[in-house]
Amino acid sequence: MEFFIDDVPRVQLFGIEHFFYIGFAVLAVVWFISHQTTIKKNQTSYHRLFLWITLVTTIVFYTWSLIFTGFALTNGLPLHACRISTLVSLYFYFTKDSRVIPFLFYSGFFALFAILYPSNVHPLYTHLVGYTAQITHIMILMNWLYIVLILGYRPTIKDMNQTALVFIAMLLLIWPFNYLVGGGEYFYIISEVNRPFLKELPDILFLSIMFGLFYIVMMIKTAAFDPVLRSRLKITQQ
Numbered sequence: 635m636e637f638f639i640d641d642v643p644r645v646q647l648f649g650i651e652h653f654f655y656i657g658f659a660v661l662a663v664v665w666f667i668s669h670q671t672t673i674k675k676n677q678t679s680y681h682r683l684f685l686w687i688t689l690v691t692t693i694v695f696y697t698w699s700l701i702f703t704g705f706a707l708t709n710g711l712p713l714h715a716c717r718i719s720t721l722v723s724l725y726f727y728f729t730k731d732s733r734v735i736p737f738l739f740y741s742g743f744f745a746l747f748a749i750l751y752p753s754n755v756h757p758l759y760t761h762l763v764g765y766t767a768q769i770t771h772i773m774i775l776m777n778w779l780y781i782v783l784i785l786g787y788r789p790t791i792k793d794m795n796q797t798a799l800v801f802i803a804m805l806l807l808i809w810p811f812n813y814l815v816g817g818g819e820y821f822y823i824i825s826e827v828n829r830p831f832l833k834e835l836p837d838i839l840f841l842s843i844m845f846g847l848f849y850i851v852m853m854i855k856t857a858a859f860d861p862v863l864r865s866r867l868k869i870t871q872q
Contacts, residue, residue: 636760636761637761637762638698638701638702638761638762639660639702640702640703640756642756642757642761643757644752644753644754644755644757645752645754645755645756645757645758645764647751647752651757651758651759651841652752654758654759655749655755655758655768656749656750656753658768658772659749659768659772662772662775662776663668663775665780666779666780666783667774667779670779670783670784673780673783673784674705674783674784677784680780680784680861683725684723684727684773684776684777684780685727685728687769687773687775688721688724688727688770689724691719691720691769691773692721692724692770693765693779694725694762695763695766695770696712698763698766699737700764707815707816707818708815708816708817708818708819709754709818709819709820711820713808713811713818713820713821714819714820714821715741715744715748715821716744716748716770716771716774718741718769718804719737719738719741719742719744719745719774719777720770720773720774721845722734722737722738722741723738723773723774723777724783726738726777733807735787736787736789736794736796736797737797737800738777738778738781738857739778739781739782739787739789739793739795739855740789740797740799740852742774742775742777742778743848743851743852743855744774745771745772745774745775745778746775748771749771751830752767753822753828754819754828755767771808787824788859788860789855789856789859789860790856790860790862791856791860791863792865793856794852794853794856795864797852798849798852801845801848802845804821805821805841805845808820808821808823809821809823809837809841812824812827815837818829823824823837823840823841824836824837825840853867
């Protein structure tokens with residue numbers, strides 16, 4: 635029964651499960667990069683494959699959440715950063731709407747952070763949601779590689795700033811929602827719940843610092859592809 639119940643110990647930072655969590659993500663990235671030519675030649679098939687993997691994983695997670703947690707508002711709604719990214723990726727795979735590609739490009743950082751800091755991940759291979767967590771975060775990384783290596787997407791300064799505004803709106807909406815539901819765990823905002831560091835800071839200052847750091851990451855990711863931004867930042871190519 636522990637394979638399904640919610641009240642179980644979570645993955646510990648730098649424990650053996652955490653290293654497996656990181657290891658399988660690294661293997662998935664290496665597999666994708668080494669097989670990108672095959673994926674590009676069979677793009678339609680892989681597009682469909684990624685759609686079905688993401689769809690099944692999402693259905694499994696929310697079905698479990700409904701049955702075993704009563705879809706608790708503190709953690710059951712799809713307001714975690716990676717869950718939002720997953721739902722956006724589903725929309726993209728179903729519709730091929732290129733307008734959401736910048737969001738998928740930048741939100742890949744969410745999965746990287748979650749893999750490196752698994753604050754609320756169920757036991758990886760002895761719990762149903764442990765499997766969905768592993769697959770979900772790997773697929774977010776796969777989405778990033780897919781749109782860059784297969785679709786040839788290249789971010790622009792406009793994409794970066796528009797996506798930054800979306801992230802600000804998300805934070806401002808989810809921040810009060812955490813308190814509205816009595817201590818939600820979304821976005822690590824409430825220090826008493828699962829904020830990883832800077833616990834003594836007021837929420838708004840913590841959010842400002844985190845957004846500032848994330849914007850720096852966005853600039854680095856954009857500059858890696860956009861020569862205009864590199865020139866503005868006076869970053870010279872080797």
